[in-house]
Amino acid sequence: MIAIGSDHGGYRLKEEIKKYLDEKQISYIDCGTYSEERTDYPIYAKKVAQEIQAQNADKGILVCRSGYGMTVVANKFKGIRAASIFNEESAKFAKADDDINVITLGGDYLTVNQAVCIIRNWLGTEFKGGKYAERLKMVEEIEKENMK
Secondary structure, three states: OEEEEEEHHHHHHHHHHHHHHHHHHEEEOOOOOOOOOOOOOOHHHHHHHHHHHHHOOOOOEEEEOHHHHHHHHHHOOOOOOEEEEOHHHHHHHHHHHOOOOEEEEEOOOOHHHHHHHHHHHHEEEEEOOHHHHHHHHHHHHHHHOOOO
């Protein structure tokens, strides 16, 4: 299950991404926003992160104008590994090397086709494990020390 959310700047792209997910019969939870009316990105990054923490979803997609604000907020939550992704190659490496569980997309910089290609590559890539899993254990230890 994927939790998906956007602010007003990412709303249009989020709606197009939902069409792709529907077409591929990929289940998702829409965490808002539900219009282009001005709103604040931290609200939706928080909702998506909480859905993952509650185990209602195992992955997340966030869309704002740049992708950066959503990344900052999502990474404030224990267990969330969010990255701003701008092309197919970065989507593959984010998943393969870092097991990124939340991707953030910049609605001002990506076409619908580019976003779909990114999502397809992210979902279709397996985490490598091995030394990369060892590194993620180090990240978990840092979270334990700093996220009280």
